[in-house]
Amino acid sequence: MPESLASFEGKKIYLVAATLRPETMYGQTNCYVLPEAEYGVYEMQGDEYYVMSERAARNFAFQEMTKEYGKYPCLAKVTGQALIGKELKAPLSHYEKVYALPMTTISMEKGTGIVTSVPSDSPDDWAALRDLQTKAGLREKYNVDEAWCVPFAPVPIINIPEFGDLTAVKLVEDLKIQSQKDKDLLK
Secondary structure (H helix, E strand, O other), rough: OOHHHHHHHHOEEEOOOOOOOOOOHHHHHEEEOOOOOEEEEEEHHHHEEEEEHHHHHHHHHHHOOOOOOOOOOOEEEEEHHHHHHOOOOOOOOOOEEEEEEOOOOOOOOOOOOOEOOOOOOHHHHHHHHHHHOOOHHHHHHHHOOHHHHHOOOOOOOOOOOEEOOOHHHHHHHHHOOOOOOHHHHHH
């Protein structure tokens, strides 16, 4: 646990990733955080604590999720870099555990600032995971252990007749996308 979260030891604490796609639950291989971002810890109902962006906490406060309606005091702050490498339990995932990994294109103004990764169907997710799997220098830059990314293959969950069941992998290969920095091709 990052030092800034030590006071939450023994409490129910969650990295909250927002998604509009239910199939993401089955295809998760990791979770992405923005290394230079500052995340907060917010108390929710039921004595649960969520790690997410301040914007997301504000939205949760007005959806009757926080301990007190309309209020979302930040109890602690943690950087994305401090979360990298943390072992996570991803509900319904093929993998027993996954890890928080860096992704430099996350917007703190969308969702929660935390992204669940489904590289079988998201070209952005696949490009970022592949970069970490194949580029030792990138792993070194963000202090990513090889064991947190290399053994995690995309999990087939959706079959599209013309693309197969690893759509993102096929598209990244077909478009010759070299890295997660190829933003125009990834669009």
